[in-house]
Amino acid sequence: MADTAMIVAALLALAPVAAASGITPERQAQLEHMVVQDCGSCHGLTMKGGLGRPITPEALSAHDPRTLAAIILDGLPGTAMPPWRPLLTEAEALWIADYLKKEKAQ
Incomplete structure (x- = not known):
């Protein structure tokens, strides 16, 4: 239950971020590379x-x-999914999520 509460809190915090992401095309290219490689x-x-x-x-539909x-x-506790918060902003994580839902694998 604590994990669910953490995710809900993160979701509420991300709501205003989507509208004001301001991620540059250069950073988008870096994030795309990160998705493919990392x-x-x-x-x-x-x-x-x-x-x-x-x-x-x-799979993500x-x-x-x-x-x-x-x-x-924040990753998934008890799994191999690590938290990427030290390397990504909330806006960048949301950009990646949108990218994964829209893009075809390379």
Whole structure:
């Protein structure tokens, strides 16, 4: 239950961030590279799964981007999914979540 409360709190904090993300095209390219290289190292380079679950648009279709952003930022306790909060802003995590829901694997 504590994990659920943490995710809900993160979701509420992210609501205003989506409207004012201001992520530059250069940073978007860096984030895209990070998804392929860093996320791909566990989720597979085609995002179809590996150590981590699949993170294709189809696999994520039932999940809200804000929920995914909270998972990206804070990880999933008891799993291999680490928290990326030390390296990403909330706006960047939300950008990645939207990217994963829209983009096809490379």
